Each structure stands twice: as structure tokens, then as C-alpha cells.
Amino acid sequence: MLKFLKRFSFKGSVGAILGCILSLLFLSSVYVSGESPPDAVQVGDELCSACHDEVNQQFQKNIHARLAVGDENTCEACHGPGSKHAEEGNPALIYNAPRDYTSTGKNLCTTCHQGRAFNSWHGLTHFEAVEGCSDCHKIHSEEKHLLAKQEPQLCFDCHTLKKSQARMPSHHPIMEGLVSCLDCHSVHSGDVKYTVGDESRELCLSCHTSLQGPFIFEHEPVNEDCGICHEPHGTIADKLLIQNEPFLCLSCHPMHFHVTLVGYEGEFSAPMHPERTGLSTRDGMKQAMLTKCTQCHSEVHGSDLPSQSISGAGKALTR
Amino acid sequence: MKRPFIKFLVVITAISVLPFFPSLGFSEEEPTSSVWSLWLGGHYTGYEDFYKKVGEFDRGEKEAMPEVSLSYSGYKGDQSWDFFGHYYDPKRIFFDLSGRSKDILSGKVSYRSSYRQRATDLLENLMAREATNQAADTAGGKMFTYEHENPDADFGYTRHELKTDFKVKVPGSANLILKAFHRSILEKGDDQKVVSMHCSSCHMVSKCAEVDRRTHTVSAGAEADVGPVFFSYMGSYRTFKSEAPTSVAFYDTAEHPVKGTMRDEFGTRTVFNGEEVPFGQIPETEKMAHTLKIKTDIGKNGNILGSFSNSQAKNKSAGLKIKSNSGSLKYVVSPSQKTKIVALASLALIESDEAQIDLPLWRDGLTGGGQDFDWTRYSNLTRTVAKGSAKFIYQPNRKYRVFLSAGYEGTERDDYPYFEAKEKTTKLKASVGGRYRPNSKFLGRVKYSFQSTDDPFSPYEQMFEKAGKGVLEKLPDNGTYYYFQRDDLRYGSVTNQPSSLHGVELNLNFRPNYKASLSAGLKASRGTNNDTDSLDFERTQLQPQVSVNLAPTLKWNLFGSLAYMYGKSNGLAAVAMMDG
DSSP states (O other): OHHHHHTOOHHHHHHHHHHHHHHHHTSOOOOOOOOOOTTOOOOOHHHHHHHOHHHHHHHTTSHHHHHTTTOTTHHHHHHOOOHHHHHHOOGGGSOOGGGGOOSSSOOHHHHHSOBTTBTTOTTOHHHHHSSOGGGTBOTTOOSGGGBSSOTTHHHHTTOHHHHHHHTSSEEOTTTTTSSOHHHHOOTTTOOOSSOTTSHHHHHHHTTOGGGOOOOSBOOHHHHHOGGGTBOTTEESSGGGBSSOTTHHHHTTOOSOOOOOSSOOOEEEEOSSOTTOEEEEOSOHHHHHHTOOHHHHSOOTTOBSSOOSBTTTTTOSOOO | OOHHHHHHHHHHHHHHHGGGGGGGOOOTTSOEEEEEEEEEEEEOOOOSSSHHHHTSSOOOOSSOEEEEEEEEEEEETTEEEEEEEEEEETTEEEEEEEEEETTTEEEEEEEEEEEEEOOOOOOGGGOEEEESSTTOOSEEEEEEEEEESOTTOOOEEEEEEEEEEEEEEOTTSSSOEEEEEEEEEEEEEEEEEEEEEEGGGTEEEEEEEEEEEEEEEEEEEEEEEETTEEEEEEEEEEEEEEOSOOEEEEEOOOOOTTTOOOHHHHHTTBSOOSEEEEESOOOOEEEEEEEEEEEEEETTTEEEEEEEEEEEEEETTTTEEEEEEEEEEEEEEEEETTEEEEEEEEEEEEEEOOEEEOOOOBTTTSTTOOBOOOEEEOOTTOEEEEEEEEEEEEOSSSSEEEEEEEEEEEEEESSOSSTTSOSEEEEEEEEEEEEEEEETTEEEEEEEEEEEEESOOOOSSOSEEOSOGGGSOOOTTOOOOOHHHHGGGEEOOOOSSOSEEEEEEEEEEEEEETTEEEEEEEEEEEEEEOOSSSOOEEEEEEEEEEEEEEOSSTTOOEEEEEEOOEEEEEOOOOOSSSOO
């Protein structure tokens, strides 16, 4: 697999994808579109449950059923009159909302679920991407929020890249159940969950409040976008960094004062402080690659306290 | 946990639970149902190596730990309540209680705690020094050393979070709903803090610092339908304070890093010299935000949603503020049953206070000294951000759906860290995609996206130093050039942000019946930046995946998936170019 991926050709993969799409176009197509005939009449829940007992049992604890207590035509409120379907048992003779979904026209669920939490549902990426509300919701279910699966698995079914990232050594504790996808993402509204204007920071700062600032000494990418250094779902590098130190830092700060010349091999002591001893090897350059910039620049997100050097104008974020 | 905070949590919890009690008194005639479950179990986790990293959020006790969870769900008539609680270990507890009384009152209170284990940096990489000659066979020169005050420490902190959320529909009003929200986060424990204390030999010291961070957020607002227009307002106030004692470190008198002399010379180059000073101090902050939203239908098949937001964040310790005003519009219209257009536009103005930095004079009283390094810190957060996008969707029938979108994003900063670059970053985005669903059993989706960025974010200090001593001016009465002067000679742009980004997504799903489904997908992206004058940058990500889902009955669900992720970044790592 790895060898294959190393030989991965971007142009080749685009060709393969286009090939798949073209082959799909030749697949046979029989679209099942159910609809209650105009002359069908309502038959009541009891008759429906005679055949669909398993669904009916579950549906009795469903929020829709609870809201419609006393109504004897609960099923037909969504599925339409069912007499023809009951007579012939043909699924084409009853309305089935999930198979009727379009992102351009009216949809059954959104006739009730509009406004408020669904204020900007129309036009949202989720609204366009799904094949209907039943992608995520089991409409007859007794589960909370009628979810087809519990998160994060429900979200991971489509967002597979995030699923991989959530299992990397450094990750937000999504798999541990300590952070929910909904803590950061608003799946129905698409509205910015926090203050508009500085949203890319605010989403992170709503939990990581100690980094809010504004600080006297700033680190510019912190103002810009947390994503310049961090991938929030998970990374191989420590602390959700997109690369390990020092490489991440060197990608913007390549010209830095370092003690990295290929060096002396053996025990040593500091010239002016003989009590301080250490071991030096000839792997000085490798040692440099093990440098952790944040050991010195410990307040990398910003600080109100000046660093040591005057000529550095106090902005090295070391304290 | 300090007592005032515990009292606060108890009071909030008690107030939160109160609204649920009236819902328990129902007449027997109303339909009633309740379901509860108790789960008893345990867990054992053992980590042999790197357990502090792998077990960052799951300590892993090398003994069997009991575990219990309880769930309860019930309703009477149009009133309902749910509870779920889970005890994992003493530091990881979760509960969630929610209820609804008729269509008037709904509330939710939840609590979760967790422990975050912090890895200990033993600082061993700091055992390094320079050779004093080209052959690199003579010891001497500068070196890094370190001192670890707590090498065997088990750093970490516990996080407690309590949230309450209420909505009340005002009786007598058609649709006026009042909303209130509260959230408190307490993080308490200890963490490692590393500080450079000795200028003469780059001596780093690791200390243990107490963690006691407290965040409180309260929000309140209302929403209502006034005729055809929907209004929503939410005001939010957030505070942060660290109650941990401030860490302090003694900074040696500065001296020549190799010779250990010239204390006058070096002492005047540092902000502090032979004194104990605080470090790692977290400022006390607050933030106030107001958000107003308005939505109304336009015509038979269109609607428009507008929002306006004002916020102010303040560093109370330093007296600095960030002010933000922004507005956005979203217009959705379906010109026909087969088409839809989604248009978005937003504008944000952010202004961050300037700060005056007062530093002692550099080499005061010495030859060539008396340089003034005071400066005004302008923030690159001060900016204007304008965004606009449009998406066109066409669905001729239920088999096919295609979309095309284009967007613009412009960020104009008042103070850009890359001093020779344009102050504006412009992004142009486009994507095209489609869906094919020949029948209810098969679904295929594909999407291609492209983003072009003109002047992505770049840092201030750049790549190489020109051979330019001749263009530098020596300080008055001084025959020496200093390192800070050489900063002005740097050139060559560098960034880790792509100027060109391509992405492809492909998903195929086959569902022969409602009991089984098979899906396969591929995501790939490639970002490059060939616009810098010093190095090229590229980043590639590739992820194929396949999954199968079997649900033989309504009570059983078997799911398996295999996802592989490949990521690669190319960039130049340049070290030790400017030996001090």
C-alpha cells in the first residue's frame, strides 16, 4: 500500500476518478419513487401496523408519535393516504419522503422543521450533500434526536478524513467521548456559532480562553488563524501541530540563532560554570533537529511580559 | 477545587434542576412512558511506552476499574425528561439532564469532567555545545545546559465543565422565546513550565507551575416572529481568570556567553539583569458580544438572512482591547423547481489597540550606546475582511444533481508582519461537483475544488542575509556591527501557506437493501506555493477508505471500515545559518 502511495500520481488519480464517473453513467437506472394515488384515502395507524408492526413498535416512543398523541392517522400525516398501498402492498403507491428529496425543491421534513435552528439550512453544505434527512436520522427511531447512529460515528461515516485524524497520537478527545463534534460544528444552521468577524479564532478561544489576549507581545499567526500551526482533529506531531518542532517553526523562521555546529565529542563543563556539565556528541546537526523551539519561546501564543534582549525589543515570547 | 467555585456549581445546578420538578405532577390519564437502563462494566488499560502521549486523555490504570452508566427517559403527555450519566473513573464523570414541559419550557444541564495527562519534557535535547574551531575537535564556546526540578513529576490537570441552557416561550405571545445559557470551565492541576534563567550559558530550568484557570460565560437573548420577519438577539459575556500563583525565576546577571566577563556590556543589553521576575503570567480577560439576526422570505421561493455582530475583548491586566463589528447576508432562492442559488456576503472590521513598549536604553552609558529601542506594537489583527460567494445548483431530475460555486475572500491588514509584502491577502475559490443516483441502491458523488491565494500569510523575518555590511551604518562612536542591525539585511520570502490548493473528493455508495450498505471513497488534496523567492512549498494528502454496514435486524448493527491516510509536506529546513 505504502509503495503504491509513494508512486501516487496526481494526474493519474484524476484520470481514474473521471473513469469511475463515466462508468457510473452507464449503470442501469430504475428510480423508485413512491406516491399516494389521488384517489387513495386514509386508513389509520392500526391498519399500517398490521404489516409494519416492528416499525410501529419503535415509533410509539418516537417524538413524532408523542407529539401526535390521540391522532389515529400519524403514519399518514407524513406518508399520505395509504388505502391503495394497503390493498396492493406496492411500495410505489405510498409516499416515501427520503426518496423524494431534492435540494432545489420543497422537502417534507422542512415543511415543519424550518426557522429557528434551521434558519440557514437551505443552501448549507449539509443540505446539499445529503440524500435526505434520513441519512443521519431514523425517522421512526426511539433514539434521542432520532439519530441513525451516535456521534462521532455518525459524522465519521462521511467525514472519513476526520475519523483518521481523530485516531492520531495527538487528538482532541473525540474518540474518548470528552469532546463532541457538535461542540464546534453546527450541523443544521451553518451559522457561525460564535461571534462573527473573528470566528476562526473565536471557535478555539471559547474553550482555550487563556489564549484570548490581546497580548502586549503577539505572535502574528495566532491572530491570523490557529490552523496555520494546528490541525484541530488530530495530528502525528505533539499538541495538534501540523508538523513537529523545530520544522514547523523553521518553515517561517529559518534564520535563527542556534547552537548547532558539528561539535566536540565527550564530557564538558561550562567555561564559567564548571558545576554545569553535559555530554556533547558529533551529532550536533542532528541535535539541532531535536531542538524544541518552545523550550525557550514558551509563551508562543503571546505574553504581556518582555523577553530578555533589549535589541530583540522584548518580543521573543520567552516568559 | 476551591469552595467558592463548588458553591457556584451547586447553586447553578440547583437552579437548573428546579424547572424539571413541576413536570412530574401529571394526571394519570395522560399517556405515560419511561425507559431506563443501567450499565455496569469495567475497563483496563495498560501502556508500556509513551503512555503519557498515547494516554493524554485516558490515563490507563493498570488495574481493572469499575464503570457504570445510567440512562432514563420518560414522558407524560407533552412533558418529557431525559437523563444520562456515566462514571468512568473519579476524574471522568459525565451527566446530562434535559426536560421539556409542554411547548413552553425546555432546559438542559450537563456536567463533564476529564483529566488531561501532560507529558514531561526531560529537556535532554539541550545537552549541546559548539566547537570553537573549524575542525570541531575542541570543546568550548556556548552551550545549552538544563536543570530539571521535577524529572519524575506526573503533570496534568482536571477539567470540569458545567453547562445550562434554557428556553421559555412567553405565555400569551405567539412566538416570543427567551433564552439563557451558562457555561463554566475549571481547569486545575499542575503543568511543566520551562524558563531560560541564565543568560551566560543558555541554561534552561524546568519548573512545576500550578494550573487554576476559570472561565465563565453567560448569555441571554430572545427570538420572535414579527409578521413575516424572524428576529433573534443574543448577548454574551465571558470572563477568564487564572487563580494560580505567578511563577517567578531569578535571571542571572548577564555576561559574555563564553568568557563570562563584560557584565557591564551585556547587562545593559537585557531588559532585566540579576533579578527575580515573573514568567508565564496569564492575563485576566473578558469579552462582551452582541449578535442580531433577521430572516424573512423574499418572494415565493427565496429568503434572506442577515446578521450583525459587535464584540469587545479586553485584557484587563494590560488594559488592551479588541473591537469587532461585522455583518453578513445570505440569500437563497429557487428560481425553479430544478435550480437554486445561494449567495453569501460578509464584512468584518476588527480593531486591536496599539501598545507602547518602553525598554531601557541599550548599552546605556557605554561607547556607541544609548540606543532607544522603544516601539509601538501595532497588531496585525486590526483588519478588514470581506467575503463573497455564490453557488448554483441544478437538479434536472432525481438522478442527477450538479453544482458550481465561486467565492472571494479579501483580508486587508493595517500592520502586516511581512514588511515588504502587500498588506492584502486575496483568495479566490471555486468548486464544481455532482451527484449521480440512478436508483435507490446506488449513489455516487464527486467534487473538485480549487483555491488560489495571492500573498498568503507570511512572517516578518525572512530567509537569507544579504552580503551587506557595507550598507549598514555603524552606531555612533562604535566600530562594531550588531546582530540586530543585520535583521534589516534579510530577504527571501517564506511561508507554510499554499498559494494554490487543489482538492478532489469521490464517494460511491451501494445499498442493495435496507439491511446492508457498502461505501468507498477517496479524498486527495495538494497545496503548493511556488511564488516565494527562496523556496517552494508543497503539501499532499491522500485518503482512500472503504466501509461496510450490516443491520440484519433493527436491534443489530455491524459496522467495519478501513481508512488509510497519507500526508506529506515538503519544505526547506535551514538551521544554524547565523551563529551567534
